[in-house]
Amino acid sequence: MSKKNRAILCVDDDPMILMSLKLQLTQSFDGQFVIETAESGEEALELIEFLVDRDIDTLLIISDWLMPKMKGDELLVHVKNKFPKVAQIMLSGQAENEAVENAFKNSNLKYFISKPWNKTDLLKKVNEALQN
Template sequence: MSKPIILCVDDEKVVLHSLKTQLKSAFGNAYLYELAENATEALELIDELNDEELSIILIVSDWLMPGMKGDELLVRVHQKFPSIVKIMLTGQADEEAVNRAFDEANLHRCLQKPWSESELIETVKTALSL
């Protein structure tokens, strides 16, 4: 049986690598870490992993991305895979988008950019202990 997957989605490579580094530092090899640079790539990756019967347990997604915004991505993911825990990062999401993600995607938490590593890790720990 393969390890559960944490998926990080952000259009900025430096943010993606920072997320992966912080998560891997905290959780080591307990999880696999996948990265996507936009919502479309994330949805394709989720479908591929699902076809391979690999389990994504958590998504950390940026809100402001070209194409599809993070709240829309998380709503779509929730419709197909309601058990995936969802965390949104934002420096500029409007309140309506954040509320939509809570209401329609069962958002676990919204973290403000720049986030603190300890806040991110604590949020993930809480999310995965549900």
């Protein structure tokens, strides 16, 4: 599969967080993946469908928890139900314990990372999630 046919999707309602994540992932993976961003759960689901239609596999979703309308754990459960092979990481500074437990139990959540994140730790967990 071509490198251009694999994507990592970052979801957060804060554009500055998305910009930081995209920059770190782009620098670290040097073109191995398409790095996409979405500012809501609804936008993320639409974007995954868009990528699927273009034969681009979303391998990993990195999602915030506290977002308007659809919380991160809800999004991750939807993604698992519709796209069961997509690995997941939750990156949040305000997630409720019940929400994180729900995501671990009912989605493909591999890791929970607290904001502000450590770049080395994030990249290590991204690599691990992509290999599983």
